[in-house]
Amino acid sequence: MADVKQLPTRDEVPVSLTWDLTAIFLDEAAWEQAYVRVETELTQFDQYHQHLGDGPEQLLAATQALLSVWQHLERIDVYASLLQEQDTSNQAAQGLAARADDLVARAGSALAWFEPEVLTINEDQLRDWLAAPDLAVYQHFFADINRARQHTLPADQESLLSGASDIFNASAKTFGVLDNADLTFPVVRDEEGHEVQLSQGVYGVLLQSTDRSVRAAAFKQLFRVYQQFQNTFASTLSSTIKTHNFTAKVHHYDSARAAALAKNNIPETVYETLVDQVNDHLSLLHRYVSLRKRILGVDHLHAYDLYTPITRTAPLTYTYTTAQKEALAALSVMGPDYVSHVQAAFDQRWIDVVETKGKRSGAFSSGAYDTNPYILLNWQDNLEELFTLVHEMGHSIHSYYTRHNQPYQYGDYAIFVAEIASTTNENTLTQYLLDHHQDPATRAFVLNHYLDGFKGTVFRQTQFAEFEHWLHQEDAAGHPLTAQRLTEYYGALNQRYYGPELTPDPEIAYEWARIPHFYYNYYVFQYATGFAAASTLSQGITSQQPGALERYLTFLKAGNSQYPLSVMKTAGVDMTKPDYLVAAFNVFEQRLNELEAILG
Structure with a gap:
C-alpha cells in the first residue's frame, strides 16, 4: 500500500494556491477581540427593548445597533467557518466554529425581540416614520419585516426558538462531519492502474473516466460506504426534516415549503411550475439517455455511465493556470470592470484551490459584507473544473458588486437569485467554447458537457426537489422516514426521471444519503430555475443584445434592495411564467439535435 496516491496535507500546498484569511482577521487574537466586541454589543442592545415605539429616533438607533451586531458577527462566523472548511479534522478550527455557532445562537436569542416589537408599531405610524430621510433607506428592510406580521411570534417565543437554533441544526452538522471527515472510503484503481484513495473529489473524476471498469468500481465502492451507514443518514435527514416542519408549523405556515419560499417572497407556483415543466419535458432526457447508451455501445446503461463523455476522448483539459486564462477570456463579454474583479480574485488569493486531506468536498463561494468573496475548490485537471471555477466566480463577483x-441591510442577495449569476457564467462559457471551436470532435465534447450540465442542473436538481418535497410531506403526514422507505422512493423516482433505457442499479437508490443539499430547506429547486433564467440572460449578453449587459450588471448590484422576482423582471426575465423554462428546453433540444447530427 506504500504506493497508494494520497491527498496532500494543507502544509504541503503552495501558499499561492490557498486563500488568504488574514484579510479577515490577522490572527486568532484579532478574532477573539472581535468576538468580545460582539458580546459587549449584545449586552448593550437590550436598552432599546420596549422602546422602539417611542419615536423615529429610537427606532433608527436600535436598527443601526442591530445591523452593527450582525455585520460584526458575520465576519466572525465566516472566518471560523472557512478555517474549519479548509480542514474539517482540525480540532482548533472546530472549536472556533463551535464558538461562532454559539455566539450566533446567543445573538439570535438576544435580538429576536426586535422584529416582533417592530410589528407592535401601528402600520400607518411606521409608514410615516419611514418617510423621514434617516429612516427612508430602511423602507424595504421594514417592509420585509411587516410582510411576515402574521407569521411572527411574540418576542419571548421568538427568542426561545432562536436560542435553540444550534440544537435544531445539530443533525445537519452531524451529517457534515460524518460525510466530510469521518467516512473512510476504500482504495480503488484509476485508468493507469494506480491505486488511489477514493474521496468525493476523486469519485467525481473517476466517474468521468472512459474506462468503464474504473467507473463501475468507484461507483460501487462509494455507495457501499453510504449503504453501510444508511440508518445513520436516515436519522440525520429525518431529524432535519422534522425541524423544518416544526418551525414552519409554529410560525403558522401551511407547510415547510411555504415557509421556506416566503423568506424570498416566492410564490409556491414558481416551484410547481418548474416541476410541471420538467416532467413535461422528461422525454428530452430520455432521448439523451438513449443517445448515450447507443454511442457508448453498451447493452445495459448503468448509473455510472451517465457522466463519462460519450465522445470518449477529452480534447479539452485544463490545469488551474490555463483555466484562469480561459476564464478571463470567456468572461470578457461581461465588460472590463467585471473582468478586473475576476483578475483580483486570482491575484489576491480569494481562492483555495487544491483538494487536501480533511478539506470540505465540492466547491462554494462564501464571505461576509466586509470580506473578500472567497471560493473553495477541490481542483482536478478537467473541463468540469473550469466550469466550476466560472460558476463559483459568478457567485463571488455577484457578491462583490x-x-x-x-x-449593509441590502448587501446580500436571496438564495433564489444566487444561482442565476453563477449559471449565467456557465452558459457564457459554453457559448464561448462553441464560438471558438469548429472541430466536430471538440464541438461534440462541449455539447456533451452542456447537455450533461443541463441534465445535472435542471433535470437532476428538480428530481431532488421532488424528493425533498416528498420527505416533508411524508413527515408532516406522520409517516416514518426510515432508510428503507427513503431508498425505495428515491430509486423509483430516479428511474422515472432517466427512463427505460437506464438499468436500475441498487446502489443509486442510496444516493439520497450523500446529498448535503437535502439539509438546506428547499434550496435545490433554485439551481434549476436559476439555470433556466441564466440561459436567457446569457443569450442576451453573448449575442450583444442592446442593453442586455447593462441590465445584467444592474441585477448583480441590486442585492436585497428589491424582492428577487422584481429584480429578475428588471433584468428581463419573468419567472412567474413558464416561458423562461420552455426557452431553456428549446436550447437543450437544439444542442441535442446538433450532437446527434455530429455523432451520426
Missing part, C-alpha cells in the same frame, strides 16, 4: 453598491 452587491456589497460595493448596497448598504
Whole structure:
C-alpha cells in the first residue's frame, strides 16, 4: 500500500494556491477581540427593548445597533467557518466554529425581540416614520419585516426558538462531519492502474473516466460506504426534516415549503411550475439517455455511465493556470470592470484551490459584507473544473458588486437569485467554447458537457426537489422516514426521471444519503430555475443584445434592495411564467439535435 496516491496535507500546498484569511482577521487574537466586541454589543442592545415605539429616533438607533451586531458577527462566523472548511479534522478550527455557532445562537436569542416589537408599531405610524430621510433607506428592510406580521411570534417565543437554533441544526452538522471527515472510503484503481484513495473529489473524476471498469468500481465502492451507514443518514435527514416542519408549523405556515419560499417572497407556483415543466419535458432526457447508451455501445446503461463523455476522448483539459486564462477570456463579454474583479480574485488569493486531506468536498463561494468573496475548490485537471471555477466566480463577483453598491441591510442577495449569476457564467462559457471551436470532435465534447450540465442542473436538481418535497410531506403526514422507505422512493423516482433505457442499479437508490443539499430547506429547486433564467440572460449578453449587459450588471448590484422576482423582471426575465423554462428546453433540444447530427 506504500504506493497508494494520497491527498496532500494543507502544509504541503503552495501558499499561492490557498486563500488568504488574514484579510479577515490577522490572527486568532484579532478574532477573539472581535468576538468580545460582539458580546459587549449584545449586552448593550437590550436598552432599546420596549422602546422602539417611542419615536423615529429610537427606532433608527436600535436598527443601526442591530445591523452593527450582525455585520460584526458575520465576519466572525465566516472566518471560523472557512478555517474549519479548509480542514474539517482540525480540532482548533472546530472549536472556533463551535464558538461562532454559539455566539450566533446567543445573538439570535438576544435580538429576536426586535422584529416582533417592530410589528407592535401601528402600520400607518411606521409608514410615516419611514418617510423621514434617516429612516427612508430602511423602507424595504421594514417592509420585509411587516410582510411576515402574521407569521411572527411574540418576542419571548421568538427568542426561545432562536436560542435553540444550534440544537435544531445539530443533525445537519452531524451529517457534515460524518460525510466530510469521518467516512473512510476504500482504495480503488484509476485508468493507469494506480491505486488511489477514493474521496468525493476523486469519485467525481473517476466517474468521468472512459474506462468503464474504473467507473463501475468507484461507483460501487462509494455507495457501499453510504449503504453501510444508511440508518445513520436516515436519522440525520429525518431529524432535519422534522425541524423544518416544526418551525414552519409554529410560525403558522401551511407547510415547510411555504415557509421556506416566503423568506424570498416566492410564490409556491414558481416551484410547481418548474416541476410541471420538467416532467413535461422528461422525454428530452430520455432521448439523451438513449443517445448515450447507443454511442457508448453498451447493452445495459448503468448509473455510472451517465457522466463519462460519450465522445470518449477529452480534447479539452485544463490545469488551474490555463483555466484562469480561459476564464478571463470567456468572461470578457461581461465588460472590463467585471473582468478586473475576476483578475483580483486570482491575484489576491480569494481562492483555495487544491483538494487536501480533511478539506470540505465540492466547491462554494462564501464571505461576509466586509470580506473578500472567497471560493473553495477541490481542483482536478478537467473541463468540469473550469466550469466550476466560472460558476463559483459568478457567485463571488455577484457578491462583490452587491456589497460595493448596497448598504449593509441590502448587501446580500436571496438564495433564489444566487444561482442565476453563477449559471449565467456557465452558459457564457459554453457559448464561448462553441464560438471558438469548429472541430466536430471538440464541438461534440462541449455539447456533451452542456447537455450533461443541463441534465445535472435542471433535470437532476428538480428530481431532488421532488424528493425533498416528498420527505416533508411524508413527515408532516406522520409517516416514518426510515432508510428503507427513503431508498425505495428515491430509486423509483430516479428511474422515472432517466427512463427505460437506464438499468436500475441498487446502489443509486442510496444516493439520497450523500446529498448535503437535502439539509438546506428547499434550496435545490433554485439551481434549476436559476439555470433556466441564466440561459436567457446569457443569450442576451453573448449575442450583444442592446442593453442586455447593462441590465445584467444592474441585477448583480441590486442585492436585497428589491424582492428577487422584481429584480429578475428588471433584468428581463419573468419567472412567474413558464416561458423562461420552455426557452431553456428549446436550447437543450437544439444542442441535442446538433450532437446527434455530429455523432451520426
